[in-house]
Amino acid sequence: MAASLRDRRVLVVGRGSGIARAVTLAVRAAGATVVAAGRDERALAAAYDEPGIETAYVDLSDEATVAALAGRLGPVDHVVSTASARARGTLGELGHDTMLRSFEVKVLGPLLLARHFAPGMPEDGSFVFFSGSSARKPVAGMLAVGATNAAVDALTHGLAVELAPIRVNAVSPGTVDTGAYDGLGERKKADLFAARAATSPARRVGQPGEIADAVVFALGSTFLTGVSLGVDGGEPLV
Template structure:
């Protein structure tokens, strides 16, 4: 297992939830972290740590991704937790909402690979985010599942094309983050209770558990082209 001590890791995402847990886990592992997103001011407020820098990037804008790559120069690893969810039954889905989901979670990582791969060392890697909906169809999750399945395909293709750079994904199940806050407290609690009742793990996940998988993927030098399922067995039932 490779060390992350003093390695430079770019993390794309918000200052909360899984992105925050990943950043904290990387700092514990000794990495220097650059967190980037569309709200740099909010990121700077979220992280009070001299080992964490902040930067601006919009994954839907190739000029922005290229500018960030030029600004940062060489980095050792790139992690993208960014997403734009497109939940809803097929009759309710809107064209632009679905496109944005693909734009942020599939095309964004593709652009990161395009512009950062030349700046990574031979033992560098990318970690992107898929999701258990790629493996377990559910009503109202069609576009989310299709997006996640596309991430899985992207990771396999990039692992071949960018070798020896490693490219992997982490594929969470239901995790207790702010991503579900839009449901309201009651519906969120009902959803979590239902998922916990049927999941073989008998609970939903924690952001810290997903972060541990990201650190593992970055450190494991014989792991590439893989989507690590950290989902409590949710797709099995």
């Protein structure tokens, strides 16, 4: 059974661009009112200057800010966390603080969101967290990212049992054309996308809107819980 998001209140944690922006706009288009929260509230306010979307500050590595946000907002129907911290690099390149930051934002952050928002949620509420295909397909240079994503999947399973009947799911994208790859430079980014498209069964990389559609599906699917949805073009298969 699919539940409507119309007149529901949804918290989306992340930046004002890329997948987070696509999710926020898709959820709003589905009829929900949205609170977009992140560490740079000024940038969020500039990105979402439109009716039905308010902005707020939260730092998922600081439990006090999560608790404060929950207290200020009161009950919400659904929570989505797209937040992450980059931790790419080979074993010799990864620093302790980089790895810890990745785990702190993407795993402990969702745990804190569940701790502080679940008590005020309706029974048909839900959480959607973000994993990634590197949890299922090891790639050189993505060791910490893969371990973090695998931990998100484990957290999703555990919270689905502990918070029931509130639902908990994850969305697990493959390679998606967002600003996350801009740091490579145009040439290296194009080469990477071409290589991924050549081997992916979908023969292309993904778009943010396709990931947002999966989030909306997970929010409204009342018999879906404890699942990590692979929206990855079949990337882990090859």
